[in-house]
Every structure is written in C-alpha cells, then in structure tokens.
Amino acid sequence: MIKIGRVTVSLEMREAYLDDRLLQVGSRAFDILELLIEARGKTVTKDEILRRVWPHSVVEENNIHVQLSALRKILGADKLTIRTISGRGYRLTVPTEGNEAAALPGAAQGGQTGATRLNGLPVCHAPLIGRDGAIAEITRALNGTPIVTLLGPGGIGKTQLGIAVASSIAAASDLEVCFITLAAVDNAQGVVSMIAEALGVGRAADDVTLHSLVAAVQGRKLLLMLDNCEHVIESAATVCELLVQASADLRILATSREPLRTRDEKFYWVAPLDTPDAEAGSQAILASSSVRMFLAQMRALNADVETDPGSLEMVATICRRLDGVPLALELAASRAAVFGIRKTVSGLDDRFQFLTGGRRTAPPRQQTLEATLEWSYQLLGATERIVLHRLGIFPARFSLEAACAVAACERLSSHEVMEAIVGLASKCVVMTTFDSKTKEYFLLETTREYALRKLYESDEGDEVLTRNATYLAPFYEPPYEQPYGRGFRAATLGNSLAAESVASR
Ligand SMILES: Nc1ncnc2c1ncn2[C@@H]1O[C@H](COP(=O)(O)OP(=O)(O)O)[C@@H](O)[C@H]1O
Ligand SMILES: [Mg+2]
Structure with missing residues (x-):
C-alpha cells in the first residue's frame, strides 16, 4: 500500500482508498497514477504517459489533461501532490505529517507546506511499521546537528527510515530535499559527481570539483539524504564535513553500516523491529512490529494469512529467529506466501538457501539474505573477517574477555582481536549491548550462521572450540566436558547450541 497524503493506493489491487472508502479511479487515470508512483518523485514526461496509457494509438495531449484533472479531483485535498512541471510533465510529491520538522531551516510558516522539492526522493511505499518514534527522534536530531547518520546492518531498514524522515521533513517545511544513493560509486570522484548531479551542478568530470559543490549548497535550504555511504566512507565524510561547514542551512541525513566520523x-x-517473547499470547504476538510487518508483507502478496494461535506462534518464531530484521522478514514472508508458514519455519534452519528470491526491483545485494551479508563481509579487513568467523561460536552475548580467549591465538594477539571487535561493532556486524554493567557483544542469528559457515570452511572450527572449552572450564564443576564434542560441523552446530550465558561472564 502506498500513501499519498490521506489517500492509500494498492498497485497490486489497482485500488485507491480515502480513509476506508474505495475511490472510483478510472483505468487510464490509474495508469497515470501508477506511472507517477513508480517514478518515485522524478518527473514523468508527457511522452512517457502517452506510451504507457495509450500504447497502441495516437492521441491528443489533451487526453492527458483530462485524466490528470480527474485524478486531482479524486485526490481532493491532496491534489497538489501531483505537480505540473511546466513544459515537461508531472511529478508526485508526498506530504506526510511531522511536527519535529517545524524547527528545521526552511520550516514552513504556520504549518503550511511550501514549495517542497523532492529531488529524486523515492515515494514512501506502505507506511513504515514500528518507526514513528524513530522518525520523530531523528528529525529532532537534525534540528540540532547538521549531520545525522543512520547506522545498522544491511536490511535493518536504514534507507526506508531515512526516506520517511526526509519525506516528513519535506512535507512540513520548504526545505529542498536531494536523495543521493552512493551504492553504485566506488571512488572519491564518483561521490563528488553523484552529489553534483543531484545538486544540479552537472556531472562532467571537468565541471565537478569540491569547490563547485560548496558553491551549489550556499544560499539553499537543503536536506541531502546520502544513502549507502559505507563503502566510500572516507570520501563521503570529507565531502559532508566540507559542505556543512560551508552552509548553516544544510542538513545531511546519511545511511551507512559505519559512522562517517565527522566533526x-x-x-x-x-x-530491529521488536519481536514477541517466547511466552507471548496471540494479542501480544499481533501487537509486535515484526509480526505486523511479516503479515502485511504476506497480505501484499495476496497470500492467505491464518491467524489462529498455532499459526501465530509459528510467525512469532520466524520473527524471533530472524531477529526482527525487516529485509529477512520480507524474504521470509515471500517464501511463506508460496510454501506456507510451517515450511518457512523449518526452512530457516538453512536460511541462506531458503531466503532467496527478493523483490526483482531490489538491488542485487538485497535479493537474498546471503548477498546482504556478503556486501558487509566484503567491507571487512582480513583480521576482522577471521575474528568474525571465530565469534560465530558464541550463541548468546559475550564479553570482550571471552572473545579474546576464543579468538586470540599464536598468530593473532588479544590486542588485535580487540581492535577487530571494535571495527566489527562500528560496522554493525557485531552488535553491542549497553544494558549491563560491562559492555557485551552478540551476533544477530543470521550473522552468526554466516560466521559459522565461514569458520567451518576455514577448517579452524575444532581449534576454536577447544579454546572455548578451555575458557569455559573454570565456570563448570569438574570434570568439564566440551559441550559440542569434537568433529565440529557448522551445519549441526547451527541452531542446536543452547544459550550459554556463562560465555558472557
Ligand atoms: N519499518 C519497516 N516496515 C516495513 N518494511 C520495512 C521497514 N523497514 C524496512 N522495510 C523493508 O525492508 C527492506 C530493507 O530495508 P532497507 O531500508 O532497504 O534496509 P537497509 O537500508 O538498512 O539495508 C526494504 O525492502 C524495506 O521496504
Ligand atoms: Mg540501504
């Protein structure tokens, strides 16, 4: 479902609703609406409309105006979301509400939405589930700080959250928004060129210098959303710092698996989205955001969704085992829509094989669970990779001390292991908890399975298990037996490990 102001649109069903009332949208008007939605804020030319809506006939341009005015009439109070770009075509802007945005540079007076410009900002598809608090908090952070970076592992929802924040700010202010994804660039010049293009400086290498970017942001009330900074982190950091120092009216919302570390x-x-407890009843299961997202995703695929207690418990298990990570839930829901919930639960034992087949339109790194992990793994240093493999043996939280005991060896000092863990945590591959007196770490279950597979492939499994057994021995009554036996096999180790809270002592 897609939200355009107060109107909700289902492209799958070709239906639009105002509140709960079905709107009467003619087929041609709906085609145009669909085209505008697919363009994600970019201008759709009249030629594109003619080709899509009247593919087999030559018609007067006037027909477009007729359909457009019908569409605007249907949208009623939200008709201004379809903007006419003089001489070129039409573009969709999406107003949403956001009080926090009122304090940002360029905030609209009296709550009026000004001439918002959403350069390339994707249209918010279905409202984000479980993120209202986050949207308000991030918007507040942007009031006081020029650069806010959304951090987290792949698929956790950084991009969608960033888009929702930017749309909400744009709707409540006349701030110009530029959406830039750095996923496809791999060097400093690429970063500069992408930003330059979005700022309207031009892309030709000769025209584009840092100086021209600085000139382009001055005097503009601007929010730059810089998506996917992690693989060009240094270049992105340099440009961001330079730009915010050049203009007090500039805000940057970055997404990355690692902090920019600018001033x-x-x-x-x-x-992650919250997941139901193991003891949760049906009501509590249905209230949790990961379950709501999973079920919404299944419904979007027109799957039959059973909500009897048994089915709900299985859905809760899926959400827990996927740690509430939205991308993993999305992949699992698309599997559940085809194979059913029961088969999906058992499929998670081999999640990398099972959770494939993401949306065709998603970037390749989001098409499968494995590809998401690979993208992060490629960005790790050699020592970080080795340490990650070894950390895979921890089924629950672990302390730095336990990690060093297990991951350090003659070839790798404790100091190097610590450095690697700090690096892995800052890249959001290892998660950190702050809710105890000492800092602890853990791996999301999917990351852990991936790490275990790599450990197994590296043939270091037995060695690491032996070090773990030696570390754990003093915590047990003698005689201590190694819990997993020798002959380590990642596949059997996978989910069969009992939670070892002692590992974190
Ligand atoms: N809160 C949410 N509600 C519904 N779907 C979500 C939510 N967060 C993320 N998604 C979906 O999960 C997938 C991964 O999200 P994305 O923002 O691309 O993750 P990231 O940028 O962290 O890799 C996307 O397809 C997105 O639509
Ligand atoms: Mg992203």
Whole structure:
C-alpha cells in the first residue's frame, strides 16, 4: 500500500482508498497514477504517459489533461501532490505529517507546506511499521546537528527510515530535499559527481570539483539524504564535513553500516523491529512490529494469512529467529506466501538457501539474505573477517574477555582481536549491548550462521572450540566436558547450541 497524503493506493489491487472508502479511479487515470508512483518523485514526461496509457494509438495531449484533472479531483485535498512541471510533465510529491520538522531551516510558516522539492526522493511505499518514534527522534536530531547518520546492518531498514524522515521533513517545511544513493560509486570522484548531479551542478568530470559543490549548497535550504555511504566512507565524510561547514542551512541525513566520523555528526543506531517473547499470547504476538510487518508483507502478496494461535506462534518464531530484521522478514514472508508458514519455519534452519528470491526491483545485494551479508563481509579487513568467523561460536552475548580467549591465538594477539571487535561493532556486524554493567557483544542469528559457515570452511572450527572449552572450564564443576564434542560441523552446530550465558561472564 502506498500513501499519498490521506489517500492509500494498492498497485497490486489497482485500488485507491480515502480513509476506508474505495475511490472510483478510472483505468487510464490509474495508469497515470501508477506511472507517477513508480517514478518515485522524478518527473514523468508527457511522452512517457502517452506510451504507457495509450500504447497502441495516437492521441491528443489533451487526453492527458483530462485524466490528470480527474485524478486531482479524486485526490481532493491532496491534489497538489501531483505537480505540473511546466513544459515537461508531472511529478508526485508526498506530504506526510511531522511536527519535529517545524524547527528545521526552511520550516514552513504556520504549518503550511511550501514549495517542497523532492529531488529524486523515492515515494514512501506502505507506511513504515514500528518507526514513528524513530522518525520523530531523528528529525529532532537534525534540528540540532547538521549531520545525522543512520547506522545498522544491511536490511535493518536504514534507507526506508531515512526516506520517511526526509519525506516528513519535506512535507512540513520548504526545505529542498536531494536523495543521493552512493551504492553504485566506488571512488572519491564518483561521490563528488553523484552529489553534483543531484545538486544540479552537472556531472562532467571537468565541471565537478569540491569547490563547485560548496558553491551549489550556499544560499539553499537543503536536506541531502546520502544513502549507502559505507563503502566510500572516507570520501563521503570529507565531502559532508566540507559542505556543512560551508552552509548553516544544510542538513545531511546519511545511511551507512559505519559512522562517517565527522566533526558535526550524531549517530542513530537503527534497531530491529521488536519481536514477541517466547511466552507471548496471540494479542501480544499481533501487537509486535515484526509480526505486523511479516503479515502485511504476506497480505501484499495476496497470500492467505491464518491467524489462529498455532499459526501465530509459528510467525512469532520466524520473527524471533530472524531477529526482527525487516529485509529477512520480507524474504521470509515471500517464501511463506508460496510454501506456507510451517515450511518457512523449518526452512530457516538453512536460511541462506531458503531466503532467496527478493523483490526483482531490489538491488542485487538485497535479493537474498546471503548477498546482504556478503556486501558487509566484503567491507571487512582480513583480521576482522577471521575474528568474525571465530565469534560465530558464541550463541548468546559475550564479553570482550571471552572473545579474546576464543579468538586470540599464536598468530593473532588479544590486542588485535580487540581492535577487530571494535571495527566489527562500528560496522554493525557485531552488535553491542549497553544494558549491563560491562559492555557485551552478540551476533544477530543470521550473522552468526554466516560466521559459522565461514569458520567451518576455514577448517579452524575444532581449534576454536577447544579454546572455548578451555575458557569455559573454570565456570563448570569438574570434570568439564566440551559441550559440542569434537568433529565440529557448522551445519549441526547451527541452531542446536543452547544459550550459554556463562560465555558472557
Ligand atoms: N519499518 C519497516 N516496515 C516495513 N518494511 C520495512 C521497514 N523497514 C524496512 N522495510 C523493508 O525492508 C527492506 C530493507 O530495508 P532497507 O531500508 O532497504 O534496509 P537497509 O537500508 O538498512 O539495508 C526494504 O525492502 C524495506 O521496504
Ligand atoms: Mg540501504
């Protein structure tokens, strides 16, 4: 479902609703609406409309105007979301509400939405589930700090959250918004060129210098959303710092698996969606955001959704085992829509094989669970990779001390292990907890399975288990037996390990 102001649109069903009332949208008007939605805020030319809506006939341009005015009439109070770009075509802007945005540079007076410009900002598809608090908090952070970075592992929802924040700010202010994804660039010049293009400086290498970017942001009330900074982190950091120092009216909302570490930056760790407890009843299960997202995703695929207590418990298990990570839930829901919930639960034992087949339109790194992990893994240093493999043996939280005992060896000092863990935590591959007196770490279950597979492939499994057994021995009554036996096999180790809270002592 897609929200355009107060109107909700289902592209799958080709239906639009105002509140709960079905709106009468003619087929041609709906085609145009669909085209505008697919363009994600970009201008759709009249030619594109003619080709899509009247593919087999030559018609007067006037027909477009007729359909457009019908569409605007249907949208009623939200008709201004379809803007006419003089001489070129039409573009969709999406107003949403956001009080926090009122304090930002360029905030609209008296709550009026000004001439918002959403350069390339994707349209918010279905409202984000479980993120209202986060949207308000991030918007507040942008009031006081020029750069806010959304951090978290792949698939946790950074991009969607960033888009929702930017849309909400744009709707409540006349701030110009530029959406830039750095996923496809791999060097400093690429970063500069992408930003330059979005700012309207031009892209030709000769025209584009840092100086031209600085000139382009001055005098503009601007929010830059810089998506996917992690693989060009240094270049992104340099440009961001330079730009915010050049203009007090500039805000940057970055997403990354690692902090930019610039002078004027606040971090926001994007949390997984909440998951139901093991003892949760049907009501509590249905109230949890991961379950709501999973079920919404299944419904969007027109799957039959059973909500009897047995089915709900299985859904809760899926959400827990996927740690509430939205991308994993989305992949699992698409499997459940085909194979059913029961088969999906058992499929999670081999999640990398099972959770494939993401949306065709998603970037390749989001098409499968494994590809998401691979993208992060490629960004790790050699020592970080080795340490990650070894940390895979921890089924629950672990302390730095336990990690060093297990991961350090003759070839790798404790100091190097510590450095690697700090690196892994800052890249959001290892998660950190702050809720105890001492800092503890853990791996999301999917990351852990991935690490275990790599450990197994590296043939280091037995060695690491032996070190773990030696470390754990004093915590047990003698004689201590190694819990997993020798002949380590990642596949059997996978989910069969009991939670070893002692590992974190
Ligand atoms: N709160 C949410 N509610 C519904 N779907 C979500 C939510 N967060 C993320 N998603 C979906 O999960 C997938 C991964 O989210 P994305 O923002 O691309 O993650 P990231 O940028 O952290 O890799 C996307 O397809 C997105 O639509
Ligand atoms: Mg992203």
